[in-house]
Amino acid sequence: PSGVGTYHLASSLWNITALIIGFGVDVIITREVARNHAMLSPLVTVGMVLRIAFHALGYSALVIFAHVAGYSAATMQLIYIFGVANFAFQIGHVCSAALYGLEIMGYMSLVSVLTELISTGGIILLIFLDQPIISLGVVSVVVGVVRAALLFYALHSSYPIRFDLRLSLAPWLLRTSSTILGNRLVRNLYAQADVIFISLFVNVQVVGWYSTADTVFGSLLFVANIISTAFFPVMSRLQEQGPDALAQLARQGIRWLLVAAIPIGLGTAxxxxxxxxxxxxxxxxxxxxxxxxFGLVTILTSANVFLAQILICMDRQNRLTVLMLAAVLLTLPVDFMLIPWTQNAWQNGALGGVIAYLMTETLILVGSIWSLPWKLFDRETTIYGIKIGGAGLIMVGVTWPFRQTSIIYPVSIGAVTYMLLILASGALSENELATGYNLLQQTRRQMLKPVQRALLKIT
Incomplete structure (x- = not known):
């Protein structure tokens, strides 16, 4: 346990440092490359130079802080190792931002799968060999280097990129991305507020219950992250063409999001x-x-993730930051009241944290929709949402009696029920079904393309 704690401490310190080093530049690179491919080389060059400079400063500052704080030798070793890994990841982030802007998603999917296999396989092997916890840090270095190398190769082979250092872009890039950094810092504070309050009012066991649920909750947002990532460069480009095209695409995106997030969230509940x-x-x-x-929160947060991308592509990220600040200010008194109350009523103060999360995510959702210059939920999209929501509620009613049986039964019954209801209600039109099928086929082809190229070179 102490070794895991040391690893988690060093990882947390670097997560915060990496957030500041990144400065939100990757989002701006994606947005601007999507709007104008000709800016790819100068943006990538300046982005990498900024990352290298900020990494040197961040690395030095963190090491000095760790020494002053008197962290153990093992923690210091992990901080040094994670510093090397972070440098590689920072370079990879710039490359991935450019690839997203070019809408080359297949490479990204393939690289993600390969690096995840290396990471998971390496960690399992080291644990099996009973290696010290510090050796796990080396795995992150290997993953970071492999990821950066593959992404740089993918970028270089997909587009004629060259070294183009336009230092005049640096002030503009930092100024523009500073709002993204501010939003990420506020979001980080917002995400940690519940854990902090739970640790103050109740014992570490309740913190463990909340952290376990929160970890699973993070993985439930994978659909929202995939859809938001896929739509962001296209929405950034359409923003330059006019509001009507962007509004139409945004409605299509929120519809795809709801059809996936509602069964995931309600099924989890x-x-x-x-x-x-x-x-x-x-x-x-x-x-x-x-x-x-958190299953219910998943539906709200998934929508908020997508809405955040819409606001960013419209250069309205400041409004998003204001909403996050409002959520932080709301969660403080709500946590103060609900966590002790739920602890006394049900001996589970973590419930107060998740109830507060529901309230703040609702606030962000309403505020984000209100911040849009056009109506996201028009009549057609609203009817669609009602049909999807109704199908989800019926799915809950059908699967509820089977929740204590073998997990395969409620999952299978729920999935079949939901799909049949969606088809019967006509929520998805033939055009949308065809679009979904084409997207799957396109993703499959893009993922296979780099493999085919590699095989051709070998043969």
Whole structure:
């Protein structure tokens, strides 16, 4: 446990430092490259120079802070190792931002799969060989270097990129991306507020319940992240053409998002407790109620992730930051009231944290929709949302009696029920079904393209 704590401490310190080093430049690179491919080389060049300079400053500042704070030798070693890994990841982030701007998603998917295999396989192997916790840091270095190399190769082979250092771009890039950095810092504070309050009012066991549910919740947002990433460069380009085209695409995106997020969120709410007990044991049963609440939060947060990308592509990220600040200010008094109350009422103060999350995510959702210059939920999209929501609620009613049986039964019954209801209600038109099929085919072809090129070179 102490080794895991040391690893988590060093990782957390670098996560915060890396956030500042990145400065939100990657989002601006993606947006501007999507609007004008000719700016690819200067943006990538300046972006990498800024990352290298900021990394040197951040690395030095973190090492000095760690020495002054008196961290252990093992923690210091991990900080040094993670510093090398972060440098590689920073270079990779610039390349991935450019690839997203060029809308070359296939390479990104393939690289993500390969690096995840290396990371997971390396960690499992080291644990099996009973290696010290510091050796796990070396895995992150290997993953970072491999990822950066593959992404740079993908970028170089996809577009004629060259070294083009326009230092005059640096002030503009930093000034523009500073709002993204501010938003990320506020979001980080917002995400950690519940954990901090729970640790103040209750014991470490309740913090563990909340952290377990929160970790699973983060993985439930994968659909929102995929859709938002895929739509962002296209929306950035359409923003230059006029509001009507962007509004139409945004409505299409929110519809695809809802059709996936609603069954994921409601399904999690139904199966949270039996799933956690099955995987982690009876002592994590109280975390099931927390995860059930996070299932509902998943639907709201998924929509907020997509809406955030819309606001950023419209250069309205300042409004997003204001909404996040308002959410932080709201969560403080709400946590102060709800966490002790739920602890006294149900001996689970973590429930107060997730209830507060529901309230703040609702605030962000309403504020984000209100910040748009056009109506996101027009009549057609609203009817669509009602149909999807109704199908999700019926799915909950059908699967609820089976939640204590083998997990395969409620999952299968729920999936079949939901899909049949969607088709029967006509929520998805033939055109949307065809679009979804074409997107899957296009993604498959893009993922296979780099493999085919490599095989051709070998043969």
């Amino acid at each position: 139904v199966l949270a407790t039996p799933l956690l007990v099955l995987v982690l044991g009876e002592e994590f049963r109280p975390a099931g109620a927390v995860l059930a609440g």
